[in-house]
Every structure is written in structure tokens, then in C-alpha cells.
Amino acid sequence: MSNIEIKSFGEILRAAREEKNIALPQVAETLKLSLDIVESIENSDLDALPPATFTCGYLRLFAKLVELNESDVIQAYYDTIGKVPTSKSSGLGSTSDLPTQASSDDLGMRIISYSLVIVVIALFVYWLSDSQKTSSSALSDTPVEKTISSDESTGSEPDNNQDPAVDSAVEEKAELNYFQNTNQPTEKLAEKPAEKQTAVDNNGLERSADQAENTQEINAEEEKQAKIIALAKQANPVADTGSDVLLVSAADDCWVEITDRNGQLLFFSLLKKDKTVELQGQQPFKVFLGKATAISMLLNDIEYDFSKKIRRNQVARFTMSMNEALESSTAQTINETAVSADADTDSAAN
Amino acid sequence: MFNRLRGLFSNDLSIDLGTANTLIYARGKGIVLNEPSVVAIRMDRGPGGPKSIEAYGSEAKTMLGRTPLNIQAIRPMRDGVIADFNITEKMLQFFIRSVHEAAIFRPSPRVLVCVPCGATQVERRAIRESAIGAGARKVYLIEEPMAAAVGAGMPVDEPRGSMVLDIGGGTSEVAVISLNGIVYSASVRIGGDKFDEAIISYVRRNYGILIGEATAEHIKHEIGSAYPGKELREIEVKGRNLSEGIPRSFTLTSNEILEALQEPLYGIVSAVKTALEQTPPELGADVAERGIVLTGGGALLTDIDRLIMEETGLPVVMAEDPKTCVARGGGRVLELIDEHGGDFLAVE
Numbered sequence: 001m002s003n004i005e006i007k008s009f010g011e012i013l014r015a016a017r018e019e020k021n022i023a024l025p026q027v028a029e030t031l032k033l034s035l036d037i038v039e040s041i042e043n044s045d046l047d048a049l050p051p052a053t054f055t056c057g058y059l060r061l062f063a064k065l066v067e068l069n070e071s072d073v074i075q076a077y078y079d080t081i082g083k084v085p086t087s088k089s090s091g092l093g094s095t096s097d098l099p100t101q102a103s104s105d106d107l108g109m110r111i112i113s114y115s116l117v118i119v120v121i122a123l124f125v126y127w128l129s130d131s132q133k134t135s136s137s138a139l140s141d142t143p144v145e146k147t148i149s150s151d152e153s154t155g156s157e158p159d160n161n162q163d164p165a166v167d168s169a170v171e172e173k174a175e176l177n178y179f180q181n182t183n184q185p186t187e188k189l190a191e192k193p194a195e196k197q198t199a200v201d202n203n204g205l206e207r208s209a210d211q212a213e214n215t216q217e218i219n220a221e222e223e224k225q226a227k228i229i230a231l232a233k234q235a236n237p238v239a240d241t242g243s244d245v246l247l248v249s250a251a252d253d254c255w256v257e258i259t260d261r262n263g264q265l266l267f268f269s270l271l272k273k274d275k276t277v278e279l280q281g282q283q284p285f286k287v288f289l290g291k292a293t294a295i296s297m298l299l300n301d302i303e304y305d306f307s308k309k310i311r312r313n314q315v316a317r318f319t320m321s322m323n324e325a326l327e328s329s330t331a332q333t334i335n336e337t338a339v340s341a342d343a344d345t346d347s348a349a350n
Numbered sequence: 351m352f353n354r355l356r357g358l359f360s361n362d363l364s365i366d367l368g369t370a371n372t373l374i375y376a377r378g379k380g381i382v383l384n385e386p387s388v389v390a391i392r393m394d395r396g397p398g399g400p401k402s403i404e405a406y407g408s409e410a411k412t413m414l415g416r417t418p419l420n421i422q423a424i425r426p427m428r429d430g431v432i433a434d435f436n437i438t439e440k441m442l443q444f445f446i447r448s449v450h451e452a453a454i455f456r457p458s459p460r461v462l463v464c465v466p467c468g469a470t471q472v473e474r475r476a477i478r479e480s481a482i483g484a485g486a487r488k489v490y491l492i493e494e495p496m497a498a499a500v501g502a503g504m505p506v507d508e509p510r511g512s513m514v515l516d517i518g519g520g521t522s523e524v525a526v527i528s529l530n531g532i533v534y535s536a537s538v539r540i541g542g543d544k545f546d547e548a549i550i551s552y553v554r555r556n557y558g559i560l561i562g563e564a565t566a567e568h569i570k571h572e573i574g575s576a577y578p579g580k581e582l583r584e585i586e587v588k589g590r591n592l593s594e595g596i597p598r599s600f601t602l603t604s605n606e607i608l609e610a611l612q613e614p615l616y617g618i619v620s621a622v623k624t625a626l627e628q629t630p631p632e633l634g635a636d637v638a639e640r641g642i643v644l645t646g647g648g649a650l651l652t653d654i655d656r657l658i659m660e661e662t663g664l665p666v667v668m669a670e671d672p673k674t675c676v677a678r679g680g681g682r683v684l685e686l687i688d689e690h691g692g693d694f695l696a697v698e
Contacts, residue, residue: 032665034639050640053503057643057667061655 009059009076010044016066031061044080052081244283244322247298249276255290284321292316299325360450360459360487364680366497367442367463367477369427370519370542370647373674374449375681381674382449386411389441390423406444415562429539430466430521431473435480442484461486462680466521467493468537490695492683494518494676495525495535498645501679502669506530511633512640515622515658516676517648519543522618524625526633534628538621542648544614545570552610553589557600561589570651573604576615577653577660615654619661626662641665645675
């Protein structure tokens with residue numbers, strides 16, 4: 001049997017045929033093949049043979065005729081074409097080399113899509129925890145830090161204009177200024193914006209022109225802190241008792257849902273046109289308004305500006321706290337003061 | 351919308367939805383499923399009651415002809431096309447799911463399904479719809495002899511005629527292929543089932559004994575042949591004697607089965623002869639030089655290659671692993687679709 005491995009398929013078949021004493025034309029006749037093909041089979045002449053599918057079929061028939069084991073001959077044939085570089089098995093039929101490539105490709109795609117899903121989930125979880133954090137940080141008592149950071153986004157002048165090496169003298173001056181500056185507008189915050197502006201104008205005129213720009217900017221920031229402190233002081237008496245007063249008035253029929261810090265439902269019904277309700281509870285309040293444009297709110301007598309939170313369909317859903325109420329009201333006033341101060345410096349320079 | 355995402359978790363499948371067996375070739379994995387196309391249905395509260403699926407595949411096949419009143423074993427495919435739409439859909443759905451065992455999502459693969467070239471538009475539409483109903487994202491149809499030729503490794507892309515004869519469970523298809531296209535094709539509704547029926551009627555006529563389909567199939571596998579062989583084989587089978595009404599045992603020989611199979615075999619041979627007559631002469635010459643390739647489960651009938659060889663005078667070769675040729679060819683075509691576009695696909 002060891003001979004078979006050395007021999008090519010043609011030699012195996014020829015040996016078997018000669019042993020059986022069958023003539024070559026007779027083989028061709030029985031297999032309905034042309035004599036050429038039978039000869040090239042016996043010579044193992046791969047170039048003269050048709051593609052593997054046909055040749056294998058011929059070899060099987062030949063092997064059956066000479067009573068050889070079909071699989072041995074086929075194996076010998078595959079061994080031969082495995083050695084020959086111009087292998088004919090590379091045609092359409094052989095799919096053996098493709099699957100591994102396809103599966104690795106498939107695996108890559110799978111890993112990518114699985115990781116995408118994981119990233120999406122991670123982002124979602126992060127967003128959830130982040131939104132919880134912001135609501136809890138609204139609860140915490142660090143109003144100064146918060147306002148400064150929000151100031152950077154809402155402030156009228158970008159910070160990079162500011163000279164990094166501001167003299168300490170300038171700062172001192174600025175502090176002085178803002179004490180003069182701020183008290184007035186804070187008191188008249190909600191009621192009289194026009195008066196406020198004149199007060200600032202007066203202060204601006206007092207300053208020397210060369211320092212005006214720097215001090216104005218620093219003022220804008222620090223003013224706000226001071227205002228907040230002042231406002232917080234105003235509001236504190238109420239906050240200390242642990243219950244806040246929320247005044248909701250409607251210019252039109254509007255659905256209102258308000259829940260306080262403990263999740264207690266304070267208000268859950270339709271607020272009729274021109275009606276006002278007074279609610280008591282602990283901030284922050286969770287508010288849902290059906291027609292938010294028709295609603296105005298006063299939290300501990302401070303007007304709460306939620307116009308940015310109104311969605312396109314007039315629905316608003318937000319959490320309101322004292323800090324936010326202060327921010328929203330101070331942000332407005334500071335914008336105004338900053339603009340007017342700019343105008344002052346311009347006029348002074350002229 | 352999620353189909354594309356789900357598609358990432360699904361394999362491309364090539365399905366040989368045959369009358370007798372359904373084979374699924376998953377791209378990159380090979381043949382992943384080979385089950386008989388049989389579904390057993392349980393009808394609760396007697397016939398006509400609410401239906402539920404009792405078993406699929408080989409489990410259901412063992413129930414064929416052995417069911418109580420409330421269970422019905424059905425072969426939803428007949429003659430290569432869908433005979434029972436809903437059951438076919440359920441069966442396909444089950445098979446597609448069972449090759450995606452590890453999937454989290456409901457699988458939504460691209461599917462290539464083979465249709466007999468003689469199938470009408472309505473029959474093709476039915477196959478397409480049932481594959482979509484079974485959860486396929488996209489369905490391609492391909493004519494069976496084309497897939498068989500590709501699966502057998504024939505040089506279908508060459509300007510050279512290749513003739514393929516695919517003998518399936520319900521139909522036999524003969525086609526001449528050149529340059530990735532079918533030049534001539536014919537489909538006869540003769541296949542493994544017809545062989546079984548012929549054996550049943552032969553036994554009934556000559557022995558007065560009734561045997562079931564499963565027994566007939568067993569006889570065919572054991573001693574069936576298409577050409578007189580040197581040795582005479584025998585098998586002992588049992589069936590109900592029609593005159594006595596009592597089960598009896600008797601012996602059949604391979605020559606008797608050969609005689610029984612003459613009629614369906616002659617149908618196939620004449621289809622091949624007609625195809626050769628209709629083939630353009632240049633392609634006919636190519637076929638004469640290289641021969642006819644046999645695929646399909648019917649090609650496993652002993653000496654069927656010999657019969658066709660003697661009848662036509664042309665070389666006839668058996669494809670390697672003839673039963674899976676169509677499914678493998680379909681899988682190869684799926685790969686080629688991605689590379690070149692749908693040259694091979696059947697028009698609906």
C-alpha cells in the first residue's frame with residue numbers, strides 16, 4: 001500500500017487497468033470518454049484534464065471499472081493538484097479558503113457592534129447619573145461657585161480680554177467699586193430696571209478712563225456674587241424654616257403639576273385663566289406645565305425665569321430651586337449693567 | 351429600522367428548500383442544517399381545533415404515517431414548490447432560528463433560496479414571501495440548477511457549455527449553463543418522491559401488499575438501482591396484505607425495484623435527451639466532451655449515472671457530495687453577489 005502514496009493517480013489507475021487486462025480504448029468506450037482524456041488521466045496530465053469536478057468524476061468511474069477504492073484515487077488526485085501551482089481547484093467550486101476570511105470579517109463586525117452597544121449603554125448610564133448629580137448639586141449650598149461658572153457662558157464679555165496680570169491695586173479698587181455699585185440694583189432688582197441703569201451710570205462716571213475696562217469686567221463677575229449673597233440673605237428667612245412659597249399665576253388655562261423635594265404632590269390640576277395659587281413646600285420643585293407661556297412663577301417673591309426651558313409645543317418640564325431662581329434673575333440684570341458700562345467707557349474715552 | 355443592526359448578528363444563509371430535505375448553508379460556516387422538510391402539527395381538541403407545532407424536521411419525519419388523530423405530519427413542499435404556505439413559513443422560521451442559537455436578537459439574515467426553474471411566478475412569489483415571513487431581511491431567488499452547478503464546482507463563468515442534472519425530492523432539473531447564465535433549462539416533476547410512489551404501486555400491484563412511504567423510501571435506499579448490476583440484492587419488508595388485511599413479511603430484490611423505477615427513470619432520461627436536442631450545437635459539443643454532472647439526493651440512487659451514460663452515450667459524472675451541492679452553490683453565489691452583483695439571480 002505504501003507504493004500508492006508515491007504513485008500519482010494516473011499510475012495507480014494504469015497499474016490496476018493492466019492488472020485487469022483491459023485495453024485503453026475499451027476504458028474510453030465504457031466511460032464514454034474520448035481516448036485523449038483517458039490517456040491524459042493515466043499520464044496524470046493536469047493541463048489536459050478538465051476542471052476538478054469533471055476529473056474527479058472520471059476518476060471515480062475509472063476506479064469503479066478497474067475495481068479500485070475510489071477515495072484512494074481521489075485522494076491521490078488531490079495530493080497531485082495540491083502540489084501543482086496551476087491548480088484548477090481555484091475556480092468557482094472551491095470555497096474552502098473563503099469561509100475563514102468571511103468568518104473573521106464577521107467576527108470583527110460583531111465585536112464592533114457589541115462595543116458600540118456597550119458604549120451607548122455607558123453613555124446612557126453616565127447621562128443618567130449626570131442628570132442626577134446636577135439636580136443634587138442644585139440642592140447643595142455652593143451658590144458662589146455655581147454662578148461664576150455659569151457667568152462664563154452668560155457674561156457679555158469673554159474672559160480672554162482680561163489682562164492676566166491685573167494689579168492688586170486694581171482689584172482692591174474694583175472691590176471698592178462694587179460695593180458702591182451693587183447695592184442699588186440688588187434692591188430694585190425685579191421692579192425697576194430703568195433706575196438700576198442710572199445707578200450704574202453714575203458709578204461708571206466716577207471711574208478713571210484707563211482702569212475702566214478691567215474693573216468693569218471684574219465688576220461684572222463679582223457684582224453677581226454679591227447680588228446673590230444679598231438675595232440669598234433676603235430669601236434666607238423663608239428658606240431656613242424649611243418651606244418655600246411658590247406663587248403660580250396663569251394668564252390662560254394651563255395644566256400644572258408641581259412636586260416638591262420629598263416627592264409630595266403639591267398641585268395637580270388645571271389652573272384656570274387669571275387664577276393664582278400659593279403653594280408651600282421644600283425646594284427644589286419639580287414642575288410640569290402644559291402651556292408654559294401662560295404661566296408666571298414667583299419663588300419666595302423672586303420671579304423665576306423659565307422661558308429657556310419651554311419646548312416648542314409650549315410644554316415645560318424642569319426642576320426649580322432657589323439658586324436657579326436667583327441666577328435667572330441676576331443674569332438678566334448683569335447683562336444689562338455690563339452693556340451700559342461698555343457704553344460708559346466708550347463715551348469716557350471719547 | 352433595526353433590521354440592519356440585527357443583520358450584523360445574523361449569518362447570510364443559503365437555503366435549499368427542497369421537497370424532501372431542507373439544507374441551510376451559513377456563509378463562513380458551511381452546511382449547518384440538514385433536516386427533512388416535515389412539520390408535525392398538533393390540533394388541540396381534535397381535528398379543526400387550534401393548531402400548534404409539535405415537531406420539525408427529523409423528529410417530525412418519524413411521525414409521518416404514524417400519527418394519532420390530533421397530530422398531523424405534513425410535508426409542506428410538494429413538487430419543489432410550496433404546497434402549504436403557513437406551515438412552510440413556520441418551518442423556515444424554526445430552521446433559521448435553530449442555526450442562530452446563540453443570537454440575542456431575533457435573527458434577520460439575508461437569505462438566498464433556490465427555486466425550481468419550472469416554478470411559476472406565483473410559486474416564486476410564495477417562496478419569497480414565506481422567507482420574508484420567516485424573518486429574512488432580504489431574499490434572493492436563484493434557479494436550482496444554477497446553484498447546483500456552482501456548488502458542484504463547474505466552470506459556469508466560462509464561455510463553455512456545462513450540463514447539470516439535479517435530481518431532487520420533488521423535481522428533476524436539467525440545465526445547460528454558459529457564462530453565468532442558463533441557456534436551456536427544463537424541470538420535470540419527477541424525483542425521489544415519484545420513485546417511492548412507483549415502489550409502493552409496484553408492490554401493491556405485484557404482491558397485493560400495501561406499504562407506507564417511509565418503507566418505500568427505505569427499500570429505495572437499500573436496494574434501489576437504476577441500472578442492472580452484477581449482484582442481486584434482497585431486502586425483507588413488511589406491509590399489510592390487501593386481501594387478508596393482515597401485515598405480512600415478504601422479500602424484494604433489486605431487479606424488481608429496478609423494474610418498478612423504470613417509469614420515473616425514463617421520465618428523467620427523456621428530459622435529458624430533450625435538453626440535449628434543444629441545446630445549441632456549440633454548447634452541445636462542449637457537453638459531449640466533458641459530460642453531464644449529476645447532483646441532488648436522487649443522484650445517490652445506485653447506478654443512475656450509468657443509466658444516463660448508456661442512454662445518452664455521454665460521460666456522466668457524479669458531483670462530490672451531491673446532496674449539498676445546491677445549498678453550497680447558493681452560499682457561493684451569496685459571496686459572489688457581494689463581489690460582482692446579482693448575475694446569477696433568478697428573475698421573479
